[in-house]
Amino acid sequence: MDSVFSHTIAAILTIGIISFLYKDNPLYKFCESLFIGVSAGYWFVQQYYANLLPKLFDNLGITKLVGAENAPEGALQALFLEGRLDDNLLYLIAGVLGVMMLLRLSPKIGWIARWPLAFTVGSSAGLYFITYFQSNAMSQLEHTILPLNSFNNLVLIVGTVTGIIYFYFSKEHKGVFGGAAKVGIYFLMITFGASFGYTVMSRMSLLIGRIDFLFGTWLGLVK
Amino acid sequence: MKAFSYSFTFYCLLGLILLATTDGLAQVESSDSLLSPLLPPSEVIAEDHPGDAGAAIIVRWKLSPDEDRGVTGYEIVRSTSPTGEFSSIGFAAAGSNRYVDANTEDSLTYYYKVLAIDVDKNVSESELSPPARSSPQWFNFHLLNLLIIGGLICGAVIYFIAHAKKGKKLFLRKIAGLEAVDEAIGRATEMGRPILFIPGILDMDDVQTIAAITILGRVAKTIAQYDTKLNVPTSRSIVMSTAMETVKEAYISAGRADAYSDDFVHYVTDEQFGYVAAVNGIMVRERPATCFYIGAFFAESLIMAETGNAIGAIQIAGTAMPAQLPFFVAACDYTLIGEELFAASAYLSGEPKQLGSLKGQDVGKIIAMSAIVIGALLETFFAISGSSFFGSLAELVHKLFSIVAS
Amino acid sequence: MRRQVPLLLTAIVGFVYIIQFFVPHKPFNIIEHLFTDWILIIAACAIWLGVLNLLKLSSEKVYKRAKDWPYALVIICGFFMITVAGFFFSGGRAFQESGTAFDYIYVNIFTPLSATMFALLAFFVASASYRAFRARTFEATLLLLAGFFVMLGRVPVGDLMTSWLPQGYRLSDLAGWIMMVPNMAGQRAIMIGIALGIMSTSLRVILGIERTITGGE
């Protein structure tokens, strides 16, 4: 009985979302709002248990401090009970940054939220600088250095080089250079067409899963 | 004793010939491993693993000569004294001649032995390795080529920024999507409909989102000059907070602080498809005249772009997600492709310093193109002539761009 | 304080990140792990901002009886339903295990909604290809042909149609070639461009030239 009930809920929600294809309607609006509320709550709970609790509260020992059972010893216990500076004490900085972020709610000192923001932006700039340089630029380059002894290699090298020329900003796309950039666009178009065509089939299988749920799991019409 | 072993070998050989002339190839192997003892790996060397933070020793050895005759793998054992008790630390598969012991203490000296093991669980032990100690290094020399090339590109960017500061005029080609921004904003104003700006679905720790918010700042500055409503739903809290701040600054600097409202930017949900459901709802209900999709997108790209298309909005997209570009190109009016997304904020700012950095990027492209062309030519000469001179030059180019760490 | 500190912080953190890549020695070896954790903690705190914003806008709608206010009420109810279930009725840290109230909502409400939203792509992919795959210009024709051949080459019909050709020259082989050669070339150009764009953007941010986000105009 229970599974019939829960399957029926899931089925109504499934139909509600699909109904958007025809036009906006109250059932879709209901599903949309429920989805927003539930998913915002889902990530809210997730963030607490996946990040705040283990990374901040456990590492610092706040969980233990508030008297939770089976909680691990943290950096605060190490500092005050054993007089030892634990590496995890560094997480205190993260806690401070987190609180600064929340201070944005205060109109007076809301500007301090820029500090944790600057930290986030700075570290992602540094991280992306390195990772994209390494795995996008360098490794792609190295794999394109091939002997021109086959038609395929020739196409690959011409395509890559003209494609890069298309992205060149500081020279007008005229003459030979413009012609090369044009060839680059042609390669990009083939790329877009091919990857589009490539995904069509897998997108269809997503829907098959939902249809199977409606007609098979829920209604039991498809065995 | 000697006579015995000679005759033993003789019989073995005889047996082998007999077996080989019949059909029992598999039997050859087993009888072979039965008769001659398994030979151990040799020349075991242990040394500090280079370019790391310490706590790792790399062990190398020469494969057992019996490698092809049923060796299934190697067991690595270590001890802190040459005469002490050796304990197993791990296995390496047959055919491999190195093992990284990533669990050492820098203060201790270690000795290693490598044991070959065969199908029948016979074990044969190598000689002792010389003593080894792990230590941390201040530079990872495997990454020297990255430092050099990265340094070159950075240097070019910084040089052209400084160059542009002096007021040198720079030519920049047109980007169709950016030329259309003003027109798109103007159209929304004429029609009296809002403008929708979607800054992608990733958080501020993605550079695409950083670029998206920067572009939002520039676009908002233009929008502020008209009385058009801006709607920025976000899927991350930090993005919401940053976007609010940025839009506010834009309105203030455009002298329209009065027209700004905190409701322009709002949070929806972190969930990818929940966010799309909401954006779709906003589109069909508010009917924005212009939609911007700028930032990092995944599968939701097409759901939004198709809905936007159905309501007849002008759509300008920009992303560096290669898998989503085809969908934006197919469904939107203008698409900033990959690098164009990152160039867009510099273009829109119009500041010489920012534009200078684009010229620096182009130097990176010249490096990339010449590396491909020169490397390919060297490879070709090598393939045609077989000359080791070209071969080693080509290998050098490969090494220069290789990222394979130890 | 307001403008300078964030700019300085961005620069320092950015440089430290780049240095740690090349320098394996202490203390740089722990930085990547540590900073990643810190960002996660900041984001976990920040979600309060977003959630409060969502609840504020929704309750304002309900309070003012604005258009479609009942749906705003659904948002609020949905949010509290799953958070109360997650924090108080699902056994603390084990909240995601099957059989908990949180898991029940996840399986029966969250999953069908997100899976169906994802599945809408099947329809949109069809309508988008109807419009986009038209031989309007030479470029559009290339897009069309590449897409068309790859699509056909991936279903048995494609090979059936070309079964008169020798093996190795059928539609699936053509599709494979398009994917492996011209498509790969285009992808590489895009990826190399993106890498340069990201490097330059990162550098502008770290050097404080692009300060829209960190320091205002």
Added chain:
Amino acid sequence: MKFFEKLMSIDRRVIFLFVGVALIVPLFLDIEQTIEITPEVQTLYDAFMELPPGSKVLMAFDYDPPSAPELQPQAITGLRLCFDRNLKVIIIGLWPMGPMQANLALETVFSEENYFDKEPIYGVDYVNLGYSPGNELVIQRMGSSIPATFPRDFRGTSIEEIPLMRGIVNFSNFDYVFNLSAGYPGTVEWVQFAVDRFHARMGAANTAVQAPLVYPYIGTGQLTGLSGGMKGAAEFEKLTGFIGKGTKFMLSQSFAHMIVVFFIIIGNLAYFVTRGREEKKTG
């Protein structure tokens, strides 16, 4: 000619309707399809059939619900084939949702009428060791010690208390590895580590998107067989004789695919016809 002009600006809901019908109707049809068996699925099936009863098969479930339509039928067929042939199954997952998909597949297998010699018993004939984080590093760790990598099963039982796991140390104790993969980590990593380093014998089922990436491994013999996408699922079902959803789904998918191709063709047709007319008007 009016007809073509209308076609040009067709309401997209018409297209939606066609796609929906193309996907739904085949599920109710009992069309006898001629499914030609490709060599890579045949060799996959043969590899299972060559295993003597009692052999141990490691099944790695590396996918999540969105890829389930393509991979679940293959998982079900694989499990059914193993139980039918009295092979022992050890399940793991490199994706968090993988082991849950495995449980769903087991449920399906047991809920239907089977003609197994004996009902498979948990812990004796099959076991689910659950998910372990670490991507390809998990495979590497398994190469040196499986009990250390998976100390407990999905239910929290210590591995020492599970009869089936007794004596299993590393890949040499498995007779076959069957990987169901939808991306990273997946078949590529399994080949690189389990096959190349630890010499496991392995076959795989992949999503249609993923399959071309692993095709090269069949030529070299690193993979003994591969079943890709819905089509692979249908072939695998045909070979084993357990006709399940893969066959039905495959029909649906082909229909929808053909509808898209059909619309592209008439779209272009309409475009050329109407363009031709416009040119005449101006000229």
